[in-house]
Structures are given as structure tokens and as C-alpha cells.
Amino acid sequence: MKAYSANDIRNIAILGHGGKGKTTLCEAMLYTAGATDRLGKVADGNTVLDFDAEEKRRKTSVSSAMATFEWNGRKMNIIDAPGFFDFEGGVAEAVRAGGSAVIVTSAGSGVDVGAEKAFKAATNRGIAKFFVVTGVDAEDKSFYSTFDALKAEYGTPLCPILIPLMNGNKVECFVNFIKNKAFKYSDGKATEVPMPEDSLIEEMHSAFLEAVAMGEDELMEKFFAGETFTHDEIVKGLKAGIASGDVYPILACSGLTLQAVEQVMDVLSKLTPAAGDVAGEWGVDESNNEIEVKCDENGSLAAICFKTVADPFVGKMSFIKVISGKITPETQAYISRTGETEKMGKIISVNGAKQTDIPYIGAGDIGVVTKLSGVRTGDTLSNPKKPVTLMGVNFPRPCLSMAVSVRKKGEEEKVAQGLNRLIEEDPTLTFYINKETREQILSGLGEQHLDVVVTKLKTKFGVEVDLTVPRVAYRETIRKKVEVQGRHKKQSGGHGQFGDVWIRFEPCDSEELIFEEEVFGGSVPKNFFPAVEKGLRESVAKGAIAGYPMVNIKATLYDGSYHPVDSSEMAFKTAASIAFKNAVPLADPAILEPVGTLKAYMPDENLGDIMGDVTKRRGRVIGMGAADEPKMQELVAEVPMAEMGNFSTILRSVTAGKGYFTFEFTRYEEAPKAVADKVIADYKASLQED
Ligand SMILES: Nc1nc2c(ncn2[C@@H]2O[C@H](COP(=O)(O)OP(=O)(O)O)[C@@H](O)[C@H]2O)c(=O)[nH]1
Ligand SMILES: [Mg+2]
Numbered sequence: 001m002k003a004y005s006a007n008d009i010r011n012i013a014i015l016g017h018g019g020k021g022k023t024t025l026c027e028a029m030l031y032t033a034g035a036t037d038r039l040g041k042v043a044d045g046n047t048v049l050d051f052d053a054e055e056k057r058r059k060t061s062v063s064s065a066m067a068t069f070e071w072n073g074r075k076m077n078i079i080d081a082p083g084f085f086d087f088e089g090g091v092a093e094a095v096r097a098g099g100s101a102v103i104v105t106s107a108g109s110g111v112d113v114g115a116e117k118a119f120k121a122a123t124n125r126g127i128a129k130f131f132v133v134t135g136v137d138a139e140d141k142s143f144y145s146t147f148d149a150l151k152a153e154y155g156t157p158l159c160p161i162l163i164p165l166m167n168g169n170k171v172e173c174f175v176n177f178i179k180n181k182a183f184k185y186s187d188g189k190a191t192e193v194p195m196p197e198d199s200l201i202e203e204m205h206s207a208f209l210e211a212v213a214m215g216e217d218e219l220m221e222k223f224f225a226g227e228t229f230t231h232d233e234i235v236k237g238l239k240a241g242i243a244s245g246d247v248y249p250i251l252a253c254s255g256l257t258l259q260a261v262e263q264v265m266d267v268l269s270k271l272t273p274a275a276g277d278v279a280g281e282w283g284v285d286e287s288n289n290e291i292e293v294k295c296d297e298n299g300s301l302a303a304i305c306f307k308t309v310a311d312p313f314v315g316k317m318s319f320i321k322v323i324s325g326k327i328t329p330e331t332q333a334y335i336s337r338t339g340e341t342e343k344m345g346k347i348i349s350v351n352g353a354k355q356t357d358i359p360y361i362g363a364g365d366i367g368v369v370t371k372l373s374g375v376r377t378g379d380t381l382s383n384p385k386k387p388v389t390l391m392g393v394n395f396p397r398p399c400l401s402m403a404v405s406v407r408k409k410g411e412e413e414k415v416a417q418g419l420n421r422l423i424e425e426d427p428t429l430t431f432y433i434n435k436e437t438r439e440q441i442l443s444g445l446g447e448q449h450l451d452v453v454v455t456k457l458k459t460k461f462g463v464e465v466d467l468t469v470p471r472v473a474y475r476e477t478i479r480k481k482v483e484v485q486g487r488h489k490k491q492s493g494g495h496g497q498f499g500d501v502w503i504r505f506e507p508c509d510s511e512e513l514i515f516e517e518e519v520f521g522g523s524v525p526k527n528f529f530p531a532v533e534k535g536l537r538e539s540v541a542k543g544a545i546a547g548y549p550m551v552n553i554k555a556t557l558y559d560g561s562y563h564p565v566d567s568s569e570m571a572f573k574t575a576a577s578i579a580f581k582n583a584v585p586l587a588d589p590a591i592l593e594p595v596g597t598l599k600a601y602m603p604d605e606n607l608g609d610i611m612g613d614v615t616k617r618r619g620r621v622i623g624m625g626a627a628d629e630p631k632m633q634e635l636v637a638e639v640p641m642a643e644m645g646n647f648s649t650i651l652r653s654v655t656a657g658k659g660y661f662t663f664e665f666t667r668y669e670e671a672p673k674a675v676a677d678k679v680i681a682d683y684k685a686s687l688q689e690d
Contacts, residue, residue: 004075006276006295006364010269011077011321013098015091015122017114018083020106021134023049023061025255025264026080032261033069033076035351039258048352049080053459054452062452063426064090064307066319066366067351072269077366083114085657086449088396089428093377095121096306096393097321097366099278100128100242102268107133107252108141110149113657119154120629124394128273129248131158132264137254139169144200147250151207154248159211159238160204162251162263165196174252174260175201177208178234178267188258211249215241235270243273275364281323283380283390293323293388297363300383301325301333304390308377310421312460314348318372320361323390325383327369328360333381335374336389342381346370377427395427398443399648399661402450402467404431405440411463416440418461422453429453436549437471447649472642473594474679475668476543476550478587481506483558486579488571498566499575500524501532502559505583507552513540514554524560524572531569532557535576544584546591546683551668555580591676592668594641599634600651602659607633609654617643618672632658638666642675 014022027040027047040047045056049065061082068077081094095101101122105115115131122129131150136143143164151158161178164171173184173193183190213223215237222229229237241247251267253260280294283302293302307319320327327333331344348355348368361367375381378392404419406412419431419442430443444450450467457463483504490497501524508514515533517524524532540550560575598619602610611621619639627634639647644663651659671679 002070002075004362004365006297006362007274008073009075009077009275009364010272011097011099011275011278011364011366012079012268012272013091013094013101013122013127014078014080014104015094015101015114015118016081016083016104017109017112018060020083020104020109020112020114021255022083022104023047023080025104025132025134025253025261026067026078028253028255028258028261029071029076029078029265030067030069030351032258032265033071035067035069041256048354051353054455057455060084061090062087064093065352068349071265074269074274075365076265076269079366084448085117085652086444086446086452088117088445089426091118091121092393092395092428093307093319095125095127096304097319098122098125098127099275100130100272102130102132104132104134105146105150106135106141107138107143107146108135109133109146111153115150116658123245126245126279128242128245130242130268130272131248131250133250133252134255136164136171136252137257137259142166142169143171143252150250156207156210157214157241157247158207159241159247159249160208161238161249161267162253162260163201163204164252165198165201171259172196174263175204176263176267177205178231178238178270180231183260183263185257185259188261190260190262211241211247212237214246215239215244238271239273242271243277278364281390283388286387291388293390295364296324297326299324299363300386300388301327301331301381302383302388302390303327303333303361303381304392305372305375305377305379305381306393308375308425310425314355315371316373316424317348317350317368317370318375318377319366319368320381321366322361322363324363326360326362327367327381332384334384334387336380336382336387337376337378338374340374341384342372342374344369345372376424393427396445396660397662398428398430398445399663400446400450401441401443401470403437403439403470404442404465405468407464407466412440414461414463415457415465418457418463419453421461422456434470434473436473439470441470442467446652469645474546474548474671475592475594476545476548476589477552477592477670478505478507478550478584478589480586480588482583482587484579484583484586486575486577486582488575488578490571496563496566497568497571497574498563499528499568499571499573500561501557501572501575501579503532503536503576503579503583504556504558505580505587506554506556508554509552510554511551513537513550515557516554517557519557519559523562524557525562525567528562528567528569528572529557531572532576535573536580538573539577539580544581545589546680547686548591548679550584551592591671591679593671593675595638595666595669596641596644596663597666598637598639598644598647598661598663600637600659600661601627601629601632601634602651602655604631604633606655606659607635610635610651610659613647613650613654614639617647619643639663640669640671640675641665
């Protein structure tokens with residue numbers, strides 16, 4: 001492998017809406033650079049980047065994938081992110097590793113949500129942004145409608161560098177304002193043609209110059225004085241503006257037909273900030289002091305694991321970006337999360353599924369270390385003598401939960417193992433066992449996301465599962481004070497059994513059962529109190545009307561009787577549970593349901609619809625108003641958990657993917673009669689099934 005210094009490395013996250021041509025563009029770049037000898041096509045399922053079986057089947061990216069090529073003597077590391085929101089975890093990984101973001105959209109598109117989200121993610125991370133409008137070969141789609149839409153949204157910083165000259169609906173040639181040259185394409189081959197004289201091209205050229213001028217004050221003065229820029233000034237102005245985030249170049253091409261792809265590569269290799277120039281990262285040292293970690297080949301090791309893959313052949317692969325220092329197979333790295341030190345193993349570079357051994361990962365570069373058992377996505381690896389913790393990966397939180405049921409009995413353990421492996425690769429998935437409902441709960445970002453998990457369990461781990469709506473953890477309670485007797489008497493052979501208690505049951509505020517005693521004169525001997533309490537606790541846990549734990553209840557043992565021979569702990573325990581059973585029907589029992597606080601965010605125009613939906617879910621709106629982001633509203637409501645089932649799906653479809661939400665358990669509340677009746681009826685039906 002050729003050695004590259006940080007100044008010759010570019011790390012680029014390829015982002016944007018699903019289906020706009022990201023993977024196709026990446027394949028075109030790899031092919032153009034000679035990194036592949038055949039142009040992969042998404043439709044044919046033979047691309048370098050969508051190599052996963054699931055991606056081939058769905059013909060779309062479901063996880064981030066990495067590839068590398070050399071262009072103009074620079075090492076270009078590209079991370080192709082998935083576009084569909086269910087697979088947004090891949091976007092977080094790509095943005096964490098990228099020193100700049102290429103936001104891909106296709107000719108004819110407006111400002112789609114994928115582009116908007118990518119723009120936001122790149123801005124939050126403070127990395128340079130480029131727009132690439134691909135698909136300009138399609139004659140019914142216009143580059144300029146997309147340009148206008150982006151211009152309306154992002155304004156002057158949008159800098160047209162590489163644009164098409166149209167002849168009717170067809171691209172006549174591409175104009176590159178940095179080179180000040182025009183190129184015509186046939187069969188993916190460029191021929192230089194004279195710079196066209198065209199009013200639209202001139203208009204674009206002045207937009208280009210205005211954006212260039214934004215990079216440096218000197219240039220701005222020159223621009224207003226009407227002076228022309230030299231080539232060097234243009235490059236300098238652009239570099240400065242792009243690095244500071246004030247200028248976003250926009251480039252046109254066709255990934256599928258290889259038009260202007262090498263021009264895009266020229267621009268990216270020259271104008272994306274070098275890994276060595278990207279502003280430093282912020283981290284904390286051992287004493288929790290903030291420190292800046294600069295990209296420095298001779299510095300102390302600081303690296304971040306931004307992605308993990310469980311490869312069937314290689315085993316665990318940790319994708320690592322080195323900010324400072326170097327990782328070799330001999331490196332002992334300190335893992336801040338665990339406080340352990342781990343020796344690195346084999347180091348490889350990946351191109352999609354293809355792997356090549358490499359001797360080290362230098363500062364500014366990205367590579368894979370295999371079989372690091374103690375390293376997870378988000379971990380910082382640093383010099384044990386100078387530990388540091390960098391920012392992790394900003395993953396979206398799971399929002400859709402389903403219960404997993406195993407088709408074949410006895411495979412539960414295998415399913416859990418498979419899920420744990422998949423979670424290692426995808427931190428936007430969570431899995432746990434709900435002790436109360438005894439269900440295995442899988443949570444992810446949406447229906448497709450969970451669907452991929454089900455398919456992977458089958459294809460990779462050979463186990464079949466079904467997903468169902470999780471059971472809701474209801475509670476039971478009483479609303480009235482009652483005093484009842486529980487008497488247990490049995491004569492069987494020699495010893496009989498005798499226990500007799502009088503217990504007062506009443507509502508209280510404690511979730512857990514409160515047990516007290518007021519026994520006078522030893523009507524129930526002291527040594528049986530614990531048995532009475534135990535009988536009550538067991539009964540309360542099982543519930544009395546629908547099989548759910550009973551809460552907010554206080555029980556006071558105040559009287560009873562005993563037999564000197566036949567009374568036992570067992571007999572008093574049984575007497576207590578009889579008392580409980582007798583009490584509940586008299587004490588005005590009720591079903592409580594869990595209610596959570598919903599915070600939903602959506603574009604202004606969707607507020608009405610979402611509010612309507614929340615109301616239909618028996619939600620109580622407790623607040624609304626402008627969110628922190630522009631054009632977004634925040635809606636806060638209390639909603640019964642039982643009603644939240646498909647909220648994530650509805651919110652996404654109503655807001656075209658722009659909406660998102662959090663939902664957290666708040667408290668138990670009395671369920672309305674209709675709900676309570678149904679819970680009780682379901683319980684009775686389940687008893688009959690058993
Ligand atoms: N005509 C045309 N179609 C394209 C171009 N790029 C991608 N496509 C098609 O658009 C679809 C989605 O492309 P893909 O690269 O998978 O998009 P991604 O989801 O953004 O990675 C595929 O059917 C491609 O063949 C292009 O430049 N021109
Ligand atoms: Mg893709």
C-alpha cells in the first residue's frame with residue numbers, strides 16, 4: 001500500500017435521500033478511478049457497496065459501506081450511507097467518520113427530506129458540505145429545477161461549480177467554472193468543447209463568483225469592485241469558504257452514464273478539506289477536562305470506532321478513524337469506556353466486501369481492525385499513557401418496539417444470541433426481556449428496519465421469528481376500604497391445617513404493598529405475621545381481576561384466630577390469600593394503564609394532523625409551540641402506552657419523514673371502562689386457552 005500523509009487523505013460521507021443515486025455515484029467514482037474493473041449497477045445487484053445479501057435483495061442500502069480510491073494522488077475514503085430513515089444509523093456512522101459531506105440528490109428533485117436531514121447532520125458536526133445532483137442524463141428531469149429549489153432553501157452560499165448546458169431536454173455539455181472549460185460526453189468519454197456563450201451559464205457564473213467571494217474579505221472587495229479573480233484566488237476563496245462552512249458547492253453529473261463523474265472527483269479531491277486540515281476534535285482527558293485533539297501523525301494515539309461489522313469470515317470488524325498517532329498490529333490501545341487496554345490485531349482496508357491487509361492506519365485515515373473483542377461502536381482508543389475520550393457516534397434512538405416470538409420452541413437462546421450479534425453491528429437496535437410480560441422486546445427505527453432484522457435472523461442465524469405488538473403492562477388496584485376474613489381449615493388424616501385472619505384493605509399511594517398489623521392479645525401469634533405478609537405479597541403480584549400486579553394498596557392484619565396444633569405458616573399464608581381474593585371484588589377494583597409523555601416534532605403544516613391523531617389515541621395535549629429548529633413545531637401530550645403502537649409509522653408518513661418523537665413512561669392512570677373491560681375479557685379468554 002502506498003503511504004499517504006494526512007494532507008493527502010479525504011474522508012467523505014455520501015449522504016442524501018434514498019434512491020437518489022448515492023451508491024451509483026460511488027460505483028462510478030470507483031470505476032473511473034480504476035479501483036474496480038467493472039461498473040457495478042444497483043439494479044443488477046453487483047455493486048461494491050451494496051454487497052450485503054439484504055441490500056442486493058432490496059436493491060437499496062441498509063447500512064453504511066466504505067470504499068477507497070486514489071484520485072489526483074489523494075486517498076479518497078468514501079462512506080456510502082443508506083438514505084431510508086429506517087437505516088439512519090448508517091448516516092450517523094458516515095457523518096462521524098467524514099471530514100466532509102457530499103449530499104446527493106437527483107435532477108428533478110426538490111429539497112428532499114434526506115438532503116435536509118443530511119445538511120442538518122453535517123452542519124451539527126461542523127463539516128464541509130457539497131451538493132451533487134446526479135441523474136442529469138434523464139431527459140424528463142431538470143437539473144435547474146433542483147438548483148432553483150436548493151437555491152431558494154440555501155441561498156448565496158450555494159456555489160455552482162459544475163453545471164450542464166441544456167439543449168432542450170438534453171445536456172449539451174458540462175461547464176466547469178474552476179477549470180473554465182466545457183466538456184461534452186459520449187459513452188462516458190469527455191471531449192473538451194469551447195466555453196458556450198449562454199445567458200443562463202453567465203448567470204450561473206456570477207452566482208459562482210459571488211460564492212467564491214464569500215470565502216475571503218479581499219475577494220469580496222474585488223468582487224464588488226468588478227475585478228476578475230485569478231485561478232489561484234478562486235481555489236483559495238473556495239477552499240476557505242468550504243472549510244468554514246460558508247460555501248456549498250453544487251455539481252451536476254450522471255453516475256449511471258459516467259458523465260462528468262471525473263470532474264466531480266477532481267473537485268472533491270481538490271476542494272474537500274484534507275484530513276490534516278479538518279478542525280480538531282474535542283474530547284476529554286482523564287480528569288474530564290476538555291481538550292482539543294488535532295490530526296497529527298506524530299501525536300499521541302486518539303482514534304474512534306465508528307462502525308462494527310460481524311463478518312462471517314473475518315469475524316468482528318471494527319471500523320476506526322485515527323485522529324492522532326497511528327494504529328499498528330502491535331499497538332496497545334486504551335479503551336476509555338471499559339478502562340481496559342487491548343492489543344490491536346490484523347489491520348485491513350475495505351472496498352465494500354473486499355478486504356486487503358495493510359500495515360497500519362495513520363492519522364487522518366480510516367481502516368479496520370479485526371477481532372477486537374473489547375471494542376464497541378462509539379469507543380475511543382487512545383494511548384494508555386495519555387487517555388482521552390472523543391465524542392461517540394450520535395445514533396438516533398429506537399422508536400418502534402415489537403415483541404419477538406420464536407416459531408420453533410427451544411430456539412429462544414439462539415434468537416437472543418443472533419439479536420445480540422446484530423445489535424453489536426447496529427446500535428439503533430435494542431433488545432431486552434420484559435420480566436413482567438415475559439416478552440422479548442425488540443426496538444428499532446421503523447417497520448423496515450425490524451423487517452431486515454427478522455430476515456437476517458433467518459438467513460444468518462437460521463432461526464425464524466414473528467413480531468407482534470407487545471403486551472401492555474397494566475396494573476390493578478382497589479378504590480374502596482374493606483375489612484374481610486380469610487379462613488383456611490382442612491382436616492386430612494393426622495394433622496389438620498388451620499389459619500384465620502381479618503384484614504383491612506385500603507387504597508394508598510405506595511406502588512408496593514404496605515403491610516401492617518394491629519393484632520391485640522395474640523389472636524394471631526407473632527410468628528405467623530411473616531407468613532400472612534408473604535401470602536399477601538404473592539397474591540398482589542398475581543392480581544385478582546386480569547392477572548396484572550396490584551398496586552397502591554395497604555393491608556392491615558387486625559384480628560384472627562389460631563389452633564395450637566393445626567396452625568402453621570403454610571396455613572396462615574393460604575388464609576391471607578383467601579382474604580385477598582374475598583376483598584378485591586368488594587373493594588371496587590380497577591385497571592390502571594401506563595401513560596407516557598410524548599414529545600413530537602413536525603413541520604408547521606403537519607401540527608393539526610398530528611394533534612388529531614394524538615387525540616384519537618386518547619392523548620391529552622399539554623403543550624405546543626415552535627420547536628428549536630426553524631419551521632418545526634413541538635407537541636407535548638400524555639398518551640396511554642397501549643395506544644402508541646403505530647405512532648412512529650403514522651408520524652413518518654404524515655410528515656414525509658421529517659417528524660420525530662420521544663416517548664417516556666410517566667405514571668399509571670385508571671383505564672376507561674371500555675379499556676378495562678377489554679383487558680379483563682382478554683385475560684379470561686387467555687385462561688380458557690391455557
Ligand atoms: N438515469 C439515471 N438513473 C440513476 C442514476 N443514478 C442512479 N440511478 C438509478 O436510481 C436508482 C437508485 O440508485 P441508488 O444508487 O441505489 O440510490 P441510493 O439509494 O441513493 O444509493 C437505481 O435504479 C439507479 O439505477 C443516474 O445518474 N441516471
Ligand atoms: Mg445506496
